[in-house]
Amino acid sequence: MTQKVQVWLFRRGDSGRPEVLLLRTTPERGGFWQPVTGSVEAGEGHSAAAAREAEEETGLALAPESFRAIGHAFEFESRWGGRAREEVFVAKVRGDDPVKTDSREHVDFRWVESSQADSFLAHEETKNSFALALKFFSENFSSGQN
Numbered sequence: 001m002t003q004k005v006q007v008w009l010f011r012r013g014d015s016g017r018p019e020v021l022l023l024r025t026t027p028e029r030g031g032f033w034q035p036v037t038g039s040v041e042a043g044e045g046h047s048a049a050a051a052r053e054a055e056e057e058t059g060l061a062l063a064p065e066s067f068r069a070i071g072h073a074f075e076f077e078s079r080w081g082g083r084a085r086e087e088v089f090v091a092k093v094r095g096d097d098p099v100k101t102d103s104r105e106h107v108d109f110r111w112v113e114s115s116q117a118d119s120f121l122a123h124e125e126t127k128n129s130f131a132l133a134l135k136f137f138s139e140n141f142s143s144g145q146n
Contacts, residue, residue, distance in 0.1 A: 001075070002084040005050045006126075007036035007067065008133040009060065010141070011095045013113060018137060020117050020130070021093075023057060023101060024108040030079075033110075033120040035130070037086070050089040058109070059100030060093055067091045070136040074125050088129045092141045 013019040022033045038053035050067040073087040121127045
């Protein structure tokens with residue numbers, strides 16, 4: 001079974017409310033909005049994979065210890081074939097860090113206020129993971145820090 005990570009990157013918006021980074025996949029990859037996702041490489045831990053994938057897909061370099069597993073994972077049938085298990089992570093980034101997406105995977109990105117994010121998400125399991133990630137973020141990261 002392929003091991004994967006799903007990474008929700010949050011920041012505090014100008015309003016003080018949480019915002020989440022969403023990436024729009026290329027048409028060849030489905031053309032939908034999602035968080036950072038990717039595969040765990042051989043010999044790599046899940047937190048290290050979360051950090052690597054976040055940097056590869058957004059240009060945001062954070063230490064692996066910045067990524068917190070929220071205690072939720074799910075299995076699905078991968079569109080590339082075979083079963084996959086995706087473990088969900090959360091990290092907080094500074095509000096002014098620039099995002100640079102990889103054009104081979106994503107055509108757009110957007111910081112979305114958390115109350116609106118659900119309307120961007122296409123897959124029920126992604127919506128479920130987002131709700132759990134937002135709850136984890138709200139409970140575990142100080143609202144006063146950016």
